[in-house]
């Protein structure tokens with residue numbers, strides 16, 4: 824199962840949430856932007872069946888966006904064709920991070936399968952002022 828991860832803006836916490844999900848750790852402090860795209864695998868037991876999740880962590884920065892889409896459209900196994908679901912992130916502490924979601928939705932619907940499942944996640948709930 825391929826489970827990519829999308830977002831609209833940088834610095835909303837995509838990598839942190841992914842690391843937390845995979846390793847149970849939180850990356851506090853210094854922050855390094857994702858360049859292009861990154862992958863992480865996690866094997867889970869669901870109803871006694873072993874399922875391998877492949878989660879893609881995309882770049883939030885506009886200047887790395889074309890690299891990210893280039894990687895996704897390469898004619899390899901890791902391509903848009905294999906996308907089963909997408910996670911759209913926004914930071915609840917930054918109302919601006921909602922802008923740009925439409926662009927990601929358009930890309931997903933253009934390239935991914937018709938029945939792709941999309942989930943909207945709100946992060947940084949602790950930083951709402």
Ligand SMILES: Nc1nc2c(ncn2[C@@H]2O[C@H](COP(=O)(O)OP(=O)(O)OP(=O)(O)O)[C@@H](O)[C@H]2O)c(=O)[nH]1
Nearest residue numbers: 833834835836837838839851852854856857883947
């Ligand atoms: N307060 C708070 N900070 C967070 C939370 N999640 C992540 N951060 C911080 O937000 C910063 C950015 O986190 P990343 O996970 O690198 O963000 P990203 O969306 O992957 O960034 P790009 O790769 O540039 O798109 C880091 O300094 C994290 O420590 C959260 O839930 N609360």
